[in-house]
Amino acid sequence: MAVNFLNPAFILRTQKYRETGLIVDFFCPNYGKVSAVAKKALSFKGYLSLYQPFMPLSISWQGQSELKQLISIESSGNSVHLKGLIFYSACYLNELLLKLLPVAENSIELFGQYLLTINTLGQNPSRSEEEIVLRSFESALIKHLGYEIGFTTTDHSECIFNIDTNYVLLPERGFITEDDFLSESTFRNRQAGGQSLLFSGPHLVELSKFGLQREGTRKTAKIINRIMIDYLLGDKPLNSRKIYGQMLGRLQNK
Amino acid sequence: MYSPLIDQLIQALKALPGVGPKSAQRMAFYLLEHNQEGAVGLAQALQAAVEGVGRCDHCQTLTEETTCAICQSTKRDQSTLCVVESPSDVSIFEQAGVYSGVYFVLHGHLSPIDGIGPADLGLDILETRLQQGLVKEIVLATNSTVQGEATAHYISEIAKDTGVVVTRLAQGVPLGGELEYLDGGTLAHAINSRTRFQ
Ligand SMILES: [Zn+2]
Numbered sequence: 001m002a003v004n005f006l007n008p009a010f011i012l013r014t015q016k017y018r019e020t021g022l023i024v025d026f027f028c029p030n031y032g033k034v035s036a037v038a039k040k041a042l043s044f045k046g047y048l049s050l051y052q053p054f055m056p057l058s059i060s061w062q063g064q065s066e067l068k069q070l071i072s073i074e075s076s077g078n079s080v081h082l083k084g085l086i087f088y089s090a091c092y093l094n095e096l097l098l099k100l101l102p103v104a105e106n107s108i109e110l111f112g113q114y115l116l117t118i119n120t121l122g123q124n125p126s127r128s129e130e131e132i133v134l135r136s137f138e139s140a141l142i143k144h145l146g147y148e149i150g151f152t153t154t155d156h157s158e159c160i161f162n163i164d165t166n167y168v169l170l171p172e173r174g175f176i177t178e179d180d181f182l183s184e185s186t187f188r189n190r191q192a193g194g195q196s197l198l199f200s201g202p203h204l205v206e207l208s209k210f211g212l213q214r215e216g217t218r219k220t221a222k223i224i225n226r227i228m229i230d231y232l233l234g235d236k237p238l239n240s241r242k243i244y245g246q247m248l249g250r251l252q253n254k
Numbered sequence: 255m256y257s258p259l260i261d262q263l264i265q266a267l268k269a270l271p272g273v274g275p276k277s278a279q280r281m282a283f284y285l286l287e288h289n290q291e292g293a294v295g296l297a298q299a300l301q302a303a304v305e306g307v308g309r310c311d312h313c314q315t316l317t318e319e320t321t322c323a324i325c326q327s328t329k330r331d332q333s334t335l336c337v338v339e340s341p342s343d344v345s346i347f348e349q350a351g352v353y354s355g356v357y358f359v360l361h362g363h364l365s366p367i368d369g370i371g372p373a374d375l376g377l378d379i380l381e382t383r384l385q386q387g388l389v390k391e392i393v394l395a396t397n398s399t400v401q402g403e404a405t406a407h408y409i410s411e412i413a414k415d416t417g418v419v420v421t422r423l424a425q426g427v428p429l430g431g432e433l434e435y436l437d438g439g440t441l442a443h444a445i446n447s448r449t450r451f452q
Contacts, residue, residue, distance in 0.1 A: 013367055019272035049437055052400045079400075079439060084411075087404050091366035098367065239369030246371045251411055 003062045003071065007031065010114065011053045012098045016042075022051055024070065025098055026059060029111035033101040036061050036068040053094055054118055055079035066103060080122035084251045085244070089130060090121050092240040093137060096229065099236050100145060113140040131222075132212045138225040145232060149174050149224060161204040168197045169224060171231035175199070197227065260286070312383075314376050315359040316341045324348075324356055331355045333390040337380070337409060339363055339397055347395075355393070358383075363401040364408060372408065380409070384416040391419040398425050398443075424449075 009026040012033070017023045022041040026034045036059075041051055050057065056077035061068035082090045093114065101107065117137045120129065142149065149169070161167065166178035178198065199220070207217040229238075255261065260282060267278035285293035309315065310322035317323070324330055324344075334355030338344060339362060347353045360375040372378060383389060392413055396402035410420045426444025427436060436444070 048399065049439055054400060075437065075439075078442075082400075084407065087400075087407075088366050095367045237369070240366035242369060243364075243366040243371045246373075247408075250372070251408065 002064075003060060004068075005060045006058050006072075007034075007060070008076065008111075009034070009057045009059045010118075011051060011055070011057065012094045013053075014041075014051050023067070024051060026057075027097050027101065027107070027111065027114065028059075029108045030106060031103070032105040032107040033097065033103045034059075034061065034068060035066060035103070036063075036070040038070040038073070041070075050075060052079060054082060054090060054122075056115075080118050082118075082121055083124065085247055086121050086125075086130065088240060088244045088247050088251075089134060090118055092238075092244060093117060093134070095238060095240045096138070096141060099238070100141060100229075100232055102145075107144065110140055110144045113137055128215070128218070131218045135212055135218060135221045135225060138229060139221070142225065142228045142232070147171070147228060147232070149228065161201055161208060163201045163205050165201045167199045167201065167204060169199060169227055170197070171228055175204070199224075310359075313357045313359055314361065314379075315344055315357060329354070332388060334393065335383075335389045335391070336393040336395050337406075338395045339402065339405075343395065355391075360396070360405065363396060363399070363405040365401050375405070377409065377412065381412045384413055384418050387416075389418055391421060394420065394422045 007028045007030060009028045012025040012027055014022045014024050017037055017039070020041065020043040021037060021039045024036055024038055024041075026036065028034050038051070042048060050073050055075055056079075058072075058074050058076045059070060060072040061070050063069045080090075097114070101110075114137065117133045120133045125133070139149075161175075167175045168178055168181040169175055170181075203216070203220045206214065207220045210217050212218050212221055256264070263282045263286075264275070264278045267273055267281050268275065270278075273281070285296070303318075306318040307316050308318070310317045310319070310325055312321050312325035315322055315324075319326075331354050335358055336347065336353060336355055337358045337360065338347075339360050341359055341361075344357050344359060347357075358376075358380055360377070362370055362375055364370060364372070364375065384392065392409065394406040394409060396405045396409075406422060413420045424447055426440060426447060427433065433441070
């Protein structure tokens with residue numbers, strides 16, 4: 001049977017499989033999400049230290065079905081040390097990947113972004129640095145899934161956001177002006193997403209001008225990404241977001 | 255394939271960890287053919303345990319008492335509290351006979367991806383207990399995994415304002431262990447938490 005040798009990987013999640021095994025979801029640059037059974041993972045003492053998230057790994061597997069057989073796993077670097085609330089942010093990234101990443105799809109660019117993101121998180125970033133890498137990762141993931149949200153153009157022309165106009169974000173289409181939205185919208189459209197989809201021109205202009213460098217623009221980007229991610233998740237719950245909320249106020253960053 | 259009652263028994267035995275269809279079948283026939291008395295005992299013990307066993311109101315370990323024997327014992331040091339992930343961790347300490355304090359059993363660890371937060375582990379109960387002032391030292395004995403560490407970190411944060419001393423089980427080279435077989439992470443722990451040689 002064909003063996004797929006020595007792929008770089010990070011663990012997104014492990015689940016128990018029978019008494020001594022694990023089912024592991026990996027993130028691999030060339031294959032996106034890879035799920036594999038490690039039948040004896042728990043029967044060798046000390047091996048469990050390999051089956052941890054946030055540690056660069058090299059894995060080999062075999063099998064044609066979606067659930068592969070893991071045949072080797074070794075660490076290929078030091079695990080990233082995530083302290084306090086930052087651990088929960090990093091788990092959030094893993095859960096996004098777990099729930100949204102397609103299988104068997106080249107994800108080299110996104111993998112690079114992931115590496116950059118967790119390495120930054122591992123270096124005790126300031127709150128703003130943390131937000132910048134989280135928002136950038138969300139955007140990269142949204143783009144990877146085929147949704148590009150033009151920050152500089154509406155969906156039908158090259159026109160730059162106008163400071164005097166309000167815009168509506170429709171996950172399937174991107175931004176349209178509030179006027180267009182009202183004139184064409186049916187009741188069903190207005191219900192889409194259920195969130196406040198209205199963005200003010202000045203906020204979007206600021207975001208396209210300054211990227212994530214300002215507190216205000218990061219807030220706008222957070223709302224945009226959240227609308228997109230909720231749309232992409234559909235009715236799948238995002239557990240880590242809920243737990244993060246519970247941790248806020250209990251744990252300090254750093 | 256078999257009569258309904260035998261089939262039902264085989265299905266039921268598959269609930270045991272590590273027991274697949276083949277072993278379940280073997281067990282069923284063994285009990286029915288060779289050990290009916292044992293089978294009745296097993297059935298009664300299972301029934302009684304499932305109905306009777308709950309969680310200790312002090313430490314959350316499994317017990318049929320309201321408060322478990324360890325928590326009730328006057329011989330145990332009630333001011334030292336060891337936090338573990340599972341009741342089987344308690345047995346490991348007890349079998350080794352190396353610890354005379356009391357325990358707190360989490361039945362898991364913080365796992366954001368699975369939606370397991372502090373309240374799911376009873377950490378709010380632990381926090382109340384720390385605030386009551388009887389506990390002087392809390393020993394963090396959660397597993398040395400990413401999630402076990404995150405759980406230990408969280409407990410150390412809630413203990414901060416209570417004045418309770420927080421300690422963590424030493425981690426590093428196992429007794430009889432050769433350096434050659436240690437992974438980098440363990441070695442890093444061992445060197446960072448080295449102690450004065452006496
Ligand atoms: Zn107890």
